[in-house]
Amino acid sequence: MTQTQYIVTCNEQIASGIWSMRLRGNTAAITAPGQFVNLQLPGLFLRRPISVCDWSEDEMRIVYKVVGEGTRYMSRIEVGVSMNVLTGLGNGYDIRPCGDSPLLIGGGVGVPPLLGLAKRLRMSGKAPQVLLGFNSDKDVILADEFTRLGCTVQVATMDGSCGIRGLVTDAIPDHYSYYYACGPLPMLRALLAQMTQDGQLSLEARMGCGFGVCMGCTIQTQYGPQRVCKEGPVFRNTELTTDI
Amino acid sequence: MENRLETSLSGIRLNNPVIPASGTFGFGREMTAWYDIDCLGAISIKGTTPEPRYGNPQPRIAECGNYGMLNAVGLQNPGVKVVVDNEIPQLSQVFHQPIIANISGFSIDDYVFAARQMDQTDGVAIIEVNISCPNVHNGGMAFGTQPQAAAQVTQAVKAVTHKPIYIKLSPNVTDITQIARACQDAGADGLCLINTILGMRIDIARRQPVLANRYGGYSGPGIFPVAVRMVNQVARSCQLPIIGCGGVSRAEDVIEMMMAGATAVEIGAQNLVNPLACKQIIEDLPKVMDRLHIHNIKDIIACVNE
Ligand SMILES: Cc1cc2nc3c(=O)[nH]c(=O)nc-3n(C[C@H](O)[C@H](O)[C@H](O)COP(=O)(O)OP(=O)(O)OC[C@H]3O[C@@H](n4cnc5c(N)ncnc54)[C@H](O)[C@@H]3O)c2cc1C
Numbered sequence A: 001m002t003q004t005q006y007i008v009t010c011n012e013q014i015a016s017g018i019w020s021m022r023l024r025g026n027t028a029a030i031t032a033p034g035q036f037v038n039l040q041l042p043g044l045f046l047r048r049p050i051s052v053c054d055w056s057e058d059e060m061r062i063v064y065k066v067v068g069e070g071t072r073y074m075s076r077i078e079v080g081v082s083m084n085v086l087t088g089l090g091n092g093y094d095i096r097p098c099g100d101s102p103l104l105i106g107g108g109v110g111v112p113p114l115l116g117l118a119k120r121l122r123m124s125g126k127a128p129q130v131l132l133g134f135n136s137d138k139d140v141i142l143a144d145e146f147t148r149l150g151c152t153v154q155v156a157t158m159d160g161s162c163g164i165r166g167l168v169t170d171a172i173p174d175h176y177s178y179y180y181a182c183g184p185l186p187m188l189r190a191l192l193a194q195m196t197q198d199g200q201l202s203l204e205a206r207m208g209c210g211f212g213v214c215m216g217c218t219i220q221t222q223y224g225p226q227r228v229c230k231e232g233p234v235f236r237n238t239e240l241t242t243d244i
Numbered sequence B: 001m002e003n004r005l006e007t008s009l010s011g012i013r014l015n016n017p018v019i020p021a022s023g024t025f026g027f028g029r030e031m032t033a034w035y036d037i038d039c040l041g042a043i044s045i046k047g048t049t050p051e052p053r054y055g056n057p058q059p060r061i062a063e064c065g066n067y068g069m070l071n072a073v074g075l076q077n078p079g080v081k082v083v084v085d086n087e088i089p090q091l092s093q094v095f096h097q098p099i100i101a102n103i104s105g106f107s108i109d110d111y112v113f114a115a116r117q118m119d120q121t122d123g124v125a126i127i128e129v130n131i132s133c134p135n136v137h138n139g140g141m142a143f144g145t146q147p148q149a150a151a152q153v154t155q156a157v158k159a160v161t162h163k164p165i166y167i168k169l170s171p172n173v174t175d176i177t178q179i180a181r182a183c184q185d186a187g188a189d190g191l192c193l194i195n196t197i198l199g200m201r202i203d204i205a206r207r208q209p210v211l212a213n214r215y216g217g218y219s220g221p222g223i224f225p226v227a228v229r230m231v232n233q234v235a236r237s238c239q240l241p242i243i244g245c246g247g248v249s250r251a252e253d254v255i256e257m258m259m260a261g262a263t264a265v266e267i268g269a270q271n272l273v274n275p276l277a278c279k280q281i282i283e284d285l286p287k288v289m290d291r292l293h294i295h296n297i298k299d300i301i302a303c304v305n306e
């Protein structure tokens, strides 16, 4: 974990209400896909937690949806602006138990951290299957980037305007070795109830600090109270109860 | 060499007046990832109750624009046994300054139990008795809003302890000086104020309270003037040393709080948004003191009352 200044090098809209931002700066504190950063924004007291979508030695990318004051402000940030960021927060996904054919399941703005994960899985010689769910074709993000990495991609939309019609949970393949998920709570709950193999799921919570000192983000797990920002945001399916 | 920042609480020497406030610094150890915490004057650790507590349901945090935040954590802690057996010994390995153990409870017996454990724990220098938590029902703040109840807790805790007892007061009262005097008369060694101010935020799109607990404690820069006023009122009506707390976010605020009457200063919410806050404030203090022609920080305590 470190506090670092980053320079915005790109901030562009990629789908309806969804933006992709690239930031240049030291990324040494980022050690695993699925970790997050906490962004300081002028005029707002609390930082905003956003998952790392992907990163290289001196650049990181985040993909975010405009939902309120903070993310609206972010969408207006211009290239060249310097931002104060806490990086390398949270545990991230553990790629070790992935097996031969890992399945990545993303819903909406839960998709971004899976891109960094897919890249690391590809780098270790795996061929991930990727299942992405959105409301409609105007919300679809990053699907072609997964394809370009060499993943098999299946898109599902609620209205059928892109890919198959329905929920990602309707499209789980029969064969996969392990799963990695990030998305809205109903999707995660359905996966916990339905999946036959083990997996890892990334959660969200309102955060005070993002680095483990305020207990603002704690959830109940099979192993007692755990901080989403510290023990999480990624939890094993065996740690979670379906009433998350 | 003379230390211009030195202050002391009930005979306990602090290298500087800057203390992270309970609940905003975990059990201290977590913060070693950010800096060498030995630079701090002291640390007030997370509020501890006799039994482990999960706290309130999610969400527990709400923002208040630029002014601060609400929290309704509800005293999540692993219970006094774990804190005494694991957390404090681990903190003592990396932190060689005074530890302030913050305790809370739901009955006089709870306070007595937790205080006795902390009194017997090496490394604990001061026991801070939180009678002001707004986020738990039938307890916490109930003791901090009535002079008689505040006096009862103080007396009961004093009877079983040897270490200095600081009572942490609630701002959610009509006249804080009444409570402060009741604690003084009951034998308190010092006071800490203020805890959070009871607040509420509503999600206007969903027409629902943001916090699952409905109400939560307001802290951060927005409460600073209220805290300064209350510290000053208490300083003018009591003789006890005061740890000033509430909305402090920079070195100038530490100085202002001390001028109001504080002997040391706790910093809460600012740690959450800037993990380096306390360290930076300590580094800034001498520069600000130079600018204001303050030689020793002790010289300014309660100077506005002279
Ligand atoms: C670990 C983690 C990773 C995340 N990754 C992403 C991501 O990659 N892309 C993305 O678009 N969003 C992500 N989110 C959600 C993102 O944090 C919120 O959408 C954002 O904080 C909203 O801020 P706002 O000011 O626009 O909204 P407002 O509603 O005005 O925010 C008010 C307060 O509520 C908090 N808040 C609101 N919604 C959420 C939420 N869903 N989760 C946590 N806090 C919230 C804000 O941080 C702020 O403190 C992530 C959240 C977490 C906890």
Ligand SMILES: Cc1cc2nc3c(=O)[nH]c(=O)nc-3n(C[C@H](O)[C@H](O)[C@H](O)COP(=O)(O)O)c2cc1C
Pocket: A208, A214, A215, A216, B021, B022, B023, B024, B046, B047, B048, B071, B073, B075, B102, B130, B133, B168, B194, B195, B196, B218, B219, B220, B221, B223, B245, B246, B247, B248, B266, B267, B268, B269, B270
């Ligand atoms: C997340 C959070 C948790 C807190 N937990 C405690 C606690 O356990 N015990 C306590 O006495 N005060 C607790 N407080 C109150 C702070 O110690 C402090 O009194 C208050 O936040 C005002 O100071 P500030 O404005 O600098 O934050 C908590 C505050 C916050 C923000």
Ligand code: FES
Pocket: A206, A207, A208, A209, A210, A211, A212, A213, A214, A215, A216, A217, A218, A227, A228, A229, A230
């Ligand atoms: S957000 Fe503070 S402990 Fe997780």
